[in-house]
Amino acid sequence: MKSVISLYIGFFILVGFASLDYRTLEVEIKENSTISIKGTSNVHSFECSYEEEIELFNNNIELLPNSNSFEIKKAKLHLTAKSFDCGGRRINRDFKDILQAEKFPHIDIKVNSITPHQTQYLADVEVHIAGHTKNYQLQVENPNKTHFTGDLIVDITDFGLESPKKMMGLIKVDQLIDINFDLYLNIKS
Structure with a gap:
């Protein structure tokens, strides 16, 4: 999920600099970027950090102007x-x-479009987990030109997943999880 989130962040940065014409940008996610998934149970909270290098599926991203937003290809x-x-x-x-994870080893996050919204961006993203796909709108903060942050709250039942119950049902994980990203990008046009 980190890679997908990174792509989204990279696109948001690019939108801030892009003119209203078609562009292809080379986007690289820097090493200090992070992606984590946070959740809670009726007993405690947990946080799972992505331990691999976060990379885009394709480093060349296409931006196409579309009224007040940008359509994104290959992100x-x-x-x-x-x-x-x-x-x-x-x-x-x-x-x-x-x-x-044994049956569905990958999580894909695809950015379809981004729209500038005041001091932030709104991204339309497609999340694919466990063989199911769901579309979301994600608010992205941009503290500086190459740094993007955001949180995407998803319900695991939207992906056909069930909250596990432990100790004969005494411990139950909540259905909502928070996908948190903190991405630093290197963008070349």
């Missing part, structure tokens, strides 16, 4: 579901079970 993060570390062997196993 996709392709994340390995097993590469999230939640801080312990048991919770890592449970998290991978929730994502059905």
Whole structure:
């Protein structure tokens, strides 16, 4: 998911500099970028960090003007579901079970369009988890020209996933998770 989020952030940065004509940009996600998934249960909260290098599926992104927004082509993060570390062997196993990582080893996030909105951007994204795809609108903050941050709240049941129950139902993970990204980009036109 980090890669997808990184792509989205890269596109947002590009929109800030793009004129109203077609452009192809080369986008690279810097090493200090992070993606994490946060969740809660009725007992405690957890955070799982993406441990691989965050990369775009294709580093050449196409921007096409479309009234007050930009249509995005070839902007996709392709994340390995097993590469999230939640801080312990048991919770890592449970998290991978929730994502059905054996059957669906990748999480894809694709940016379809971005729209400037006051001091932020709104991105229309497509998230693909466990064989299901869902569209979301994501608000992205841009503290400077190459740094993008945001949170995407998703309901795991939208992807056909179930919240696990442990200890005969005494511990239950909430259905809503927060995909958090903090991306630093290198953009060349």
